[in-house]
Amino acid sequence: MLDVAWIRANLETAKEGIAAKNHSFAWERLLMLDDWRRHGISQVEALKAEKNTDSHEIARLKRERFDAADLIAKQQAAGAQIAAMDAELVVVEEAIRDILLSTPNCPHPSVPRGKGAGANKVVKTWGTPRTFDFPAKPHWELGEALDILDPARGTKVAGSDFYFLKGAGAALERALISFMLDVHTRQHAYTELFPPYLVSRATATATGQLPVHEEEMYHVKRDDFFLISTAEVPVTNYHREEILPAEVLPLKYAAYSGCFRREAGAAGRATRGIKRVHQFNKVELVKFVHPDRSYEELELLLADAEVILQKLQLPYRVVLLSTGDMSLASAKTYDLEVWAPGCDEWLEVSSCSNFEAYQARRAQIRFKEKGGKPQLVHTLNGSGVALPRTWIAILENFQGPDGSVTVPEVLRPYLGGFDRISKAPSR
RNA sequence: GGAGAGGUGGCCGAGCGGCUGAAGGCGACGGCUUGCUAAGCCGUUGUACGGGUAACACUGUACCGGGGGUUCGAAUCCCCCCCUCUCCGCCA
Numbered sequence: 118m119l120d121v122a123w124i125r126a127n128l129e130t131a132k133e134g135i136a137a138k139n140h141s142f143a144w145e146r147l148l149m150l151d152d153w154r155r156h157g158i159s160q161v162e163a164l165k166a167e168k169n170t171d172s173h174e175i176a177r178l179k180r181e182r183f184d185a186a187d188l189i190a191k192q193q194a195a196g197a198q199i200a201a202m203d204a205e206l207v208v209v210e211e212a213i214r215d216i217l218l219s220t221p222n223c224p225h226p227s228v229p230r231g232k233g234a235g236a237n238k239v240v241k242t243w244g245t246p247r248t249f250d251f252p253a254k255p256h257w258e259l260g261e262a263l264d265i266l267d268p269a270r271g272t273k274v275a276g277s278d279f280y281f282l283k284g285a286g287a288a289l290e291r292a293l294i295s296f297m298l299d300v301h302t303r304q305h306a307y308t309e310l311f312p313p314y315l316v317s318r319a320t321a322t323a324t325g326q327l328p329v330h331e332e333e334m335y336h337v338k339r340d341d342f343f344l345i346s347t348a349e350v351p352v353t354n355y356h357r358e359e360i361l362p363a364e365v366l367p368l369k370y371a372a373y374s375g376c377f378r379r380e381a382g383a384a385g386r387a388t389r390g391i392k393r394v395h396q397f398n399k400v401e402l403v404k405f406v407h408p409d410r411s412y413e414e415l416e417l418l419l420a421d422a423e424v425i426l427q428k429l430q431l432p433y434r435v436v437l438l439s440t441g442d443m444s445l446a447s448a449k450t451y452d453l454e455v456w457a458p459g460c461d462e463w464l465e466v467s468s469c470s471n472f473e474a475y476q477a478r479r480a481q482i483r484f485k486e487k488g489g490k491p492q493l494v495h496t497l498n499g500s501g502v503a504l505p506r507t508w509i510a511i512l513e514n515f516q517g518p519d520g521s522v523t524v525p526e527v528l529r530p531y532l533g534g535f536d537r538i539s540k541a542p543s544r
Numbered sequence: 545g546g547a548g549a550g551g552u553g554g555c556c557g558a559g560c561g562g563c564u565g566a567a568g569g570c571g572a573c574g575g576c577u578u579g580c581u582a583a584g585c586c587g588u589u590g591u592a593c594g595g596g597u598a599a600c601a602c603u604g605u606a607c608c609g610g611g612g613g614u615u616c617g618a619a620u621c622c623c624c625c626c627c628u629c630u631c632c633g634c635c636a
Contacts, residue, residue, distance in 0.1 A: 155594070158593070158594050158605080159594065165604080165606085166604055172562070173562080176563070191616085192617075195616085487573090491591080
């Protein structure tokens with residue numbers, strides 16, 4: 118969330134930025150409540166100071182065997198007044214927090230202003246989409262023909278938009294996970310984490326999924342757990358309420374996890390295949406960095422994610438999201454979109470964002486220079502990369518006229534060396 | 545799930561309801577001493593939110609797992625919750 122003091126000092130910037138994100142902003146109410154809060158604190162604390170002084174005086178009188186009845190009577194009155202004022206402050210502070218929790222982060226000046234995806238800017242394209250001398254098939258046709266993808270049984274077992282991977286399809290998924298983790302840990306110096314899939318309400322609030330996106334998350338009512346929608350949630354919370362020594366920054370984590378999304382807003386949207394599903398796998402990159410360096414770190418994060426697609430030889434493009442298309446918590450986001458010739462579209466496989474201090478303030482993740490005061494870190498994250506769509510891209514980009522699929526070279530060591538997925542003997 | 549024990553500052557560890565933001569020790573930092581090292585001596589050593597300052601200084605309040613209660617006054621008494629440890633049960 119944003120800092121009220123910052124909003125007060127940068128009101129026009131805040132109003133512009135939040136409007137650009139298509140959010141309303143009750144700034145007048147917020148500032149009014151904050152004034153109320155600050156004046157209330159001064160008043161009640163003055164009373165408490167007087168009460169404390171009197172308390173010491175009572176203690177002294179008692180020790181010296183004098184009568185303290187008058188002061189004690191005064192204390193009782195003061196106590197009641199303080200209790201009333203404190204109760205009022207609690208209400209005011211909750212109201213302030215409610216506003217801030219639902220107020221988006223301000224976009225960085227370099228982010229294009231615009232209402233939606235139409236204002237996004239393609240900033241880079243890598244690779245050349247392959248030209249086919251036969252009709253390119255979509256992954257659902259390839260996958261079902263190869264007997265490596267089974268959406269029908271996924272639907273039977275769990276419901277619509279669930280699926281099974283089978284045989285070489287399942288192995289390909291597993292190979293991709295291992296490959297990505299190995300690249301990030303060995304070549305990009307990320308530390309691997311394997312996180313919990315169920316998290317508490319406090320954890321989901323700290324990264325910004327709650328309260329605004331509660332309808333997007335699977336909830337385990339009995340224990341008030343939320344199934345993670347991305348490893349970003351547990352991994353960012355890994356350092357919640359900690360003060361890190363400045364010299365450990367930047368901290369870089371790579372985490373594989375399952376991801377669970379209700380896709381509530383997408384219900385009824387026609388999507389064939391497994392482009393949009395309720396459960397998928399993803400390798401997520403999370404960084405905790407010094408605020409002065411967060412925009413450089415964002416570029417590095419993006420480059421780390423891009424390496425995965427380059428090594429897989431998948432054509433992709435980098436899209437700088439406009440203010441209207443960004444997530445609530447982000448100040449700047451690049452999407453990575455991989456080319457899927459069978460679907461004939463670019464599929465988002467990564468979203469690399471700088472959240473600045475927005476998550477760190479909610480989660481109280483700070484660092485301290487030697488002798489300095491604690492300051493909030495900046496958090497960043499991006500997929501490195503998301504799976505079902507990368508799996509889709511491999512099938513569709515590397516399909517042959519006979520419906521077989523060539524395995525990208527970098528994945529072969531993870532698949533016992535085999536280089537082609539074909540109909541014949543299912544493994 | 546059952547039974548017991550416990551949660552105090554960076555760490556260890558004291559703490560009669562008032563003089564305790566918290567003894568003592570360790571560690572860290574600053575200074576002195578010292579040929580080097582080791583040791584010794586002196587001092588400093590939390591966080592948040594207000595007020596205050598150009599910035600310090602200074603100052604108020606709160607914080608002894610979390611929340612509530614009793615009391616003029618709670619680390620200390622009472623209640624609820626969370627977590628950790630030990631034993632039993634269950635289980636991949």
